[in-house]
Amino acid sequence: MASPRTAPDATLKNSRSLSLRIPEPRFRPGETADFSSMEIPEAGETPRPAVDTAAKDMRELAYGLIRVLGKDGRAVGPWDPKLDVTTLKRGLRNMMLTRAYDDRMYRAQRQGKTSFYMKSTGEEAVAAAAAMVLTREDMCFPTYRQQGLLIARDYPLVEMMNQVYSNGKDPMKGRQLPVMYSSKKDGFFTISGNLGTQLPQAVGWAMASAYKGDDKIAAAWIGDGSTAEGDFHAAMTFASVYRAPVIINIVNNQWAISSFHGMAGGEGATFAARGVGFNLPALRVDGNDFLAVHAATEWAAERARSNLGATVIEHYTYRAEGHSTSDDPSRYRPTDEGKLWPLGDPVERLKQHLIQLGEWSEEQQQSLHADLVEQVRAAGREAEANGTLHAGDRPSVKTMFEDVYEDMDWRLIKQRQELGI
Amino acid sequence: MNAQIEKTAAAADEAGKSIPMNMIQSINSGLDVMLGRDPNCLIFGEDVGYFGGVFRATEGLQKKHGLNRCFDAPINECGIIGSAIGMAAYGLRPIVEIQFADYIYPGYDQIVSEAARIRYRSAGDFTVPMTIRTPYGGGIFGGQTHSQSPEALFTHIAGMKTVIPSNPYDAKGLLIAAIESDDPVVIFEPKRLYNGPFDGYPDKPVTPWQKVEGNLVPEGYYTVPLGKARIAREGADCTILAYGTMVHVAIASAEAVGVDAEVVDLRSLAPLDIETIEASVKKTGRCVIVHEATRTSGFGAELSALVQEHCFYHLEAPIERVTGWDTPYPHAFEWEYFPGPKRVGAALKRVMED
Ligand SMILES: Cc1ncc(C[n+]2csc(CCOP(=O)(O)OP(=O)(O)O)c2C)c(N)n1
Ligand SMILES: [Mg+2]
Numbered sequence: 113m114a115s116p117r118t119a120p121d122a123t124l125k126n127s128r129s130l131s132l133r134i135p136e137p138r139f140r141p142g143e144t145a146d147f148s149s150m151e152i153p154e155a156g157e158t159p160r161p162a163v164d165t166a167a168k169d170m171r172e173l174a175y176g177l178i179r180v181l182g183k184d185g186r187a188v189g190p191w192d193p194k195l196d197v198t199t200l201k202r203g204l205r206n207m208m209l210t211r212a213y214d215d216r217m218y219r220a221q222r223q224g225k226t227s228f229y230m231k232s233t234g235e236e237a238v239a240a241a242a243a244m245v246l247t248r249e250d251m252c253f254p255t256y257r258q259q260g261l262l263i264a265r266d267y268p269l270v271e272m273m274n275q276v277y278s279n280g281k282d283p284m285k286g287r288q289l290p291v292m293y294s295s296k297k298d299g300f301f302t303i304s305g306n307l308g309t310q311l312p313q314a315v316g317w318a319m320a321s322a323y324k325g326d327d328k329i330a331a332a333w334i335g336d337g338s339t340a341e342g343d344f345h346a347a348m349t350f351a352s353v354y355r356a357p358v359i360i361n362i363v364n365n366q367w368a369i370s371s372f373h374g375m376a377g378g379e380g381a382t383f384a385a386r387g388v389g390f391n392l393p394a395l396r397v398d399g400n401d402f403l404a405v406h407a408a409t410e411w412a413a414e415r416a417r418s419n420l421g422a423t424v425i426e427h428y429t430y431r432a433e434g435h436s437t438s439d440d441p442s443r444y445r446p447t448d449e450g451k452l453w454p455l456g457d458p459v460e461r462l463k464q465h466l467i468q469l470g471e472w473s474e475e476q477q478q479s480l481h482a483d484l485v486e487q488v489r490a491a492g493r494e495a496e497a498n499g500t501l502h503a504g505d506r507p508s509v510k511t512m513f514e515d516v517y518e519d520m521d522w523r524l525i526k527q528r529q530e531l532g533i
Numbered sequence: 534m535n536a537q538i539e540k541t542a543a544a545a546d547e548a549g550k551s552i553p554m555n556m557i558q559s560i561n562s563g564l565d566v567m568l569g570r571d572p573n574c575l576i577f578g579e580d581v582g583y584f585g586g587v588f589r590a591t592e593g594l595q596k597k598h599g600l601n602r603c604f605d606a607p608i609n610e611c612g613i614i615g616s617a618i619g620m621a622a623y624g625l626r627p628i629v630e631i632q633f634a635d636y637i638y639p640g641y642d643q644i645v646s647e648a649a650r651i652r653y654r655s656a657g658d659f660t661v662p663m664t665i666r667t668p669y670g671g672g673i674f675g676g677q678t679h680s681q682s683p684e685a686l687f688t689h690i691a692g693m694k695t696v697i698p699s700n701p702y703d704a705k706g707l708l709i710a711a712i713e714s715d716d717p718v719v720i721f722e723p724k725r726l727y728n729g730p731f732d733g734y735p736d737k738p739v740t741p742w743q744k745v746e747g748n749l750v751p752e753g754y755y756t757v758p759l760g761k762a763r764i765a766r767e768g769a770d771c772t773i774l775a776y777g778t779m780v781h782v783a784i785a786s787a788e789a790v791g792v793d794a795e796v797v798d799l800r801s802l803a804p805l806d807i808e809t810i811e812a813s814v815k816k817t818g819r820c821v822i823v824h825e826a827t828r829t830s831g832f833g834a835e836l837s838a839l840v841q842e843h844c845f846y847h848l849e850a851p852i853e854r855v856t857g858w859d860t861p862y863p864h865a866f867e868w869e870y871f872p873g874p875k876r877v878g879a880a881l882k883r884v885m886e887d
Binding site for chain 1: 601607
């Protein structure tokens with residue numbers, strides 16, 4: 113036994129005053145971002161464990177960074193998914209189409225054709241690669257920034273636009289804010305505006321598949337900022353406890369509106385590392401590297417399909433544009449921060465890879481871009497003929513009272529009459 | 534609107550000069566005044582620090598008062614409210630922002646089971662002088678997750694105070710009173726009124742508050758007491774009970790159909806100024822209740838029961854409720870959902886026929 117202490121009052125008294133810590137990002141408007149101190153492992157450096165590795169034996173993956181595409185555009189290392197050229201081109205096209213779609217819809221909002229829009233610029237690889245790994249039977253539980261899933265699954269752009277315009281052909285019947293799509297047949301769960309709620313639901317979907325003895329898995333996405341929500345922790349606990357066949361994707365694009373990733377606890381620890389405490393395998397991936405995202409998703413999907421349970425993937429990326437059409441990022445971060453982002457742009461990097469393989473050229477890139485822009489433009493014309501938020505056809509007002517319940521009760525019937533329709 | 538200022542020299546001194554402000558500016562001013570007066574006041578919430586809040590209510594406050602007086606919070610409403618409760622119990626007066634009322638639900642357990650009951654369950658040993666500010670209501674094409682009016686979910690909680698201003702003067706005065714209250718208070722700020730009054734005609738351009746006659750807000754300290762209603766329009770024929778955005782819609786609706794309605798702006802739903810309600814309904818003999826929230830179990834149900842209990846023998850017509858429909862708030866059908874002048878006017882005509 114240690115020698116007895118003196119009176120506790122005297123020893124436990126604080127000798128200096130405490131102070132409250134408020135985290136702040138390193139760079140603010142007017143300053144130049146400097147990412148030179150960021151630790152970026154070389155492509156190919158991070159090992160690839162066998163899919164059945166115990167979570168406790170692969171903890172370092174939560175702190176590494178899975179990268180396949182090196183600076184020279186070459187694919188290297190154990191995570192190279194070795195995709196054929198057709199698949200690579202398809203991936204490039206999916207990302208570029210998403211970007212072209214985003215650009216058009218952003219402008220449409222600026223022109224007053226709808227109320228709101230959100231782009232996924234700079235983080236297209238996250239959705240595009242996942243959509244190409246998962247099957248349509250696997251349910252995706254996206255946030256508002258995974259429009260790329262639908263696009264990669266060839267969901268018609270016109271339908272997406274109809275939703276954004278809340279027009280007469282809007283599959284959501286004008287009920288949802290723009291970008292809150294839903295398509296069960298494409299494995300795309302209805303998007304909620306409330307952050308994080310989709311995560312435990314995805315785990316439940318996966319548990320249901322396991323309960324039924326099916327072979328489907330689920331995948332969910334959540335932003336870095338939203339990992340702070342309790343729903344995230346609920347999902348992680350359930351995914352771990354029930355070994356649910358689900359992939360939990362954390363899209364760390366560094367920002368949550370004006371709050372930097374440190375406001376969600378991402379300064380000292382990685383987001384992937386949260387998996388460690390839950391005994392879940394966790395992969396940290398260069399989210400701007402299409403091949404790395406593809407490979408990590410394949411690893412996690414195979415693990416889930418083998419009944420080995422959930423995987424957490426942190427996609428390390430950068431939100432290249434404003435949070436939404438309501439946002440002005442120059443108010444809270446340096447305007448050149450995105451350009452200085454050391455992991456580059458996912459479209460540029462996959463393009464460079466294809467060129468390096470001798471399968472692609474700048475000219476082909478330009479002509480594909482022009483083609484896609486034209487596709488989007490044509491879809492835009494068609495959608496606008498169905499109406500925009502304030503002009504042209506709208507869904508029937510009557511439908512406003514439908515789908516609240518399976519059957520309309522007397523209150524809704526009466527209220528509909530009161531509205532005079 | 535300045536009538537509420539106590540005419541004592543000291544109060545006038547503290548209130549200082551009155552200038553035109555919009556509702557965001559008056560809220561910002563109220564927060565600024567309280568950060569300046571009371572070192573125990575501090576503000577936090579999503580995006581409220583450096584950025585100044587998505588509606589800019591906290592703009593400049595971090596710069597002026599320091600990083601730890603007005604700062605960002607992780608996206609966790611349970612954490613925001615729960616930690617504010619802890620701070621308040623310690624002796625601070627935290628003022629937290631929930632970015633949209635639609636996002637308050639993850640913090641609901643902390644409000645219902647904790648904030649509202651801590652005084653009671655500890656027999657006064659601990660108290661929670663916490664203020665929650667949150668924008669609510671529709672009219673901005675926010676869809677179902679940026680438009681809700683969940684006030685009845687809060688008035689139903691014993692131990693919570695629920696406040697809803699309808700103009701810049703009240704917004705600041707009620708805010709300061711809420712901050713100084715030793716009980717937890719939730720303030721629902723009608724976001725459609727931030728820039729200017731809204732009378733329910735969406736195609737009319739917004740008149741900014743700065744151009745509204747008589748809209749003067751003292752730059753300094755003053756309060757509007759919690760639990761005191763305001764007669765927003767005097768009238769003899771019918772009482773309209775309203776709060777928030779609907780105060781303006783009620784006045785415009787009455788004028789549109791030529792009914793001499795008395796519009797009572799409740800300002801605070803809990804505590805509720807039953808005397809003012811009772812006096813008005815007894816005077817007019819008729820009562821229309823309006824709110825944006827869904828009808829079933831909305832605050833109108835409570836008001837209707839109270840009017841019936843207090844004024845039954847003075848009523849000359851059945852009480853009417855004009856409210857949002859019992860559906861989520863649909864994006865495209867904002868104006869079919871919103872209980873605008875057409876529906877309020879029709880209700881006024883119906884009660885006047887009886
Ligand atoms: C429960 C809830 N709280 C707050 C909001 C408001 N809000 C919408 S998006 C957002 C930031 C989310 O950031 P992040 O999770 O990093 O995703 P990102 O936008 O970067 O994709 C906030 C605070 C919300 N929609 N839901
Ligand atoms: Mg983010």
